[in-house]
Amino acid sequence: MVRRPVRGVHCLPRPGRSDPGRRTVSRRHPPRRVRGRACLRGRQHRLQGRHPGPRVSRKLQALLFVCGSAIFAYLVARIGVGRLLADAAHTGWIFVPILVLYGVVYACNTAAWRLIMADEPVRPPFWRAYAITVAGFSLNFVTPMVNVGGEPFKIAAAARWLGVRRAAGSVVIYQVLHTLGMLLSFLTAIVLGLLLLPPHPALRAGLVVAFVVLALLCWLLLTGHRRGVLEGALDLIHRLPLVHRLARRLESQRATLVQMDAQMTEFYHKRPRRFFQALLLEYLSRSIFMLEYVLIGLGVGLRITYLQAYAIGGLTSLIQNTMFFVPFEVGTKEGSLYLFFKLLGLDPALGVYTAIVSRLRDLAWIGVGIGLVWLAGRQPAREGATAP
Incomplete structure (x- = not known):
């Protein structure tokens, strides 16, 4: 009118x-x-690329909820309800602080993501962002082999505040920082491994090679944050054989990728303090997570120092990420913990028990996250979605 x-x-x-x-x-x-x-x-939002996108559709929420619940039920059935209850009973009261500890880890992840969104006119409130974060990580875990289900959900859920493009940019920036924090924790674990593990030449050589490769990956990620990486990745896809069809489909999104690159480089160059604060929060979340092994040891009367726990947790996570193609990390966690407990002179059987308790914690938080898919996808208050 x-x-x-x-x-x-x-x-x-x-x-x-x-x-x-x-x-x-x-x-x-x-x-x-x-x-x-x-x-x-409404024009100002569209001009700035922040026009609120459609909320997460109920059909998509229902599909994610049903698929996630089915996989969750499969994992419970595979392990066995009786065994899970027995392990929980054996762990006793210590299982409660283990669950709370992982909640603190998610709080650090959420705070890092909200730092990335700090310049936006509106952003999800902390607890709504927390629900989106937990739901996203849960969907990643139940996605077999590739762990990519959570990021599209986070983009769709955050688009109500930021718009689709800005939401996608914030998720990409966060994922880069999350990966960088994970790589830094791997480097820390390798250094501790060189100090604490037996001085076998083959083991030391493997750790040194892994350190060099991970340090190179850190440098590449920082370079991408400084200069932008998405448009360059599209150019690279055009040069690769067998993916020309994918490259042609992505070419129509080149302008969007350029804008997301600009959003990424702007965050690094114009907000360096916030960048490193978010990175520190991601590294802190990994460091807090390592306390889980100390708590599990206390539950069975075994004293595990924090440095030992960091070496065990970091190196185990490194192996699990290297073997990302194994669905649901079946066998990789148990085998890795068995090996590193034995190398540190601890009872290797407790390594397997630690893996079981860790999976029990995973299942508990996956259940919470799948339930939060509904809350995270709900439409926010009208005034929060349209504020300038």
Whole structure:
């Protein structure tokens, strides 16, 4: 009702001019500029790429909830309800602080993501962002082999505040920082492994090679954050054989990728303090997570130092990420913990028990996360979605 009369003004001839075909502007109205157009309701959000996108559809939420619940039930059935209850009973009261500890880890992850979104006119409140984070990590875990189910969900859930493009940019930036924090924790674990594990030449050589490779990956990620990496990745896909069809499909999104690259480099160059604060929170979350092994040891009367726990947890996680193609990390966690407990002179059977308790904690938080899929996808309050 507003735009049609406004557009009609531009067709009126200005007094003193005889060219009726020339589009002119009345003296009573400002020229057509962004500032004038921003007065139209909703236009400012679209101009800045922050127009709220559609909320997570109920069909998608239902599909994610059903698939996640089915996989969750499969994991419970595979391990056995009786065994899970017996392990929980054996762990006793110590299982409660283990669960709370992982909640603190998710709080650090959420705080890091919200730091990335700090410059946005509106962003998800902390507890809504917390629900989205937990749901996203849970969907990643129940996605077999590739662990990519959580990021699209986070983008769709956060788009109600940021718009689709800005939400996608924030998730990409967070994922890069999350990976960088994980790599730094791996480097820390390798250094501790060189100090604490037996000095076998083959073991030391493997740790040194892993350190060099991980340090190179850290450098590449930092370079990507400084210069942008998404458009370059698209150019690389065009050069690779067998993926030309994918490259052609992504080519239509080049402008969006360029904008996301700009969002990424802007965060690094214009907000370096916030960048390193978010990275520190991600590294802190990994460091807090290592306390789980100390708590599990206390539950069975075994004293595990924090440095030992960090070496065990970091190196085990490194092996699990290297073997990412194994569905649900079946066997990789148990085998890795058995090996590192034995190398540190601890009872290797307790390594297997630690893996079981860790999986029990995983299942508990997956159940919470799948339930939060509904809460995280709910439409926010109207004023929060449209605030300037």
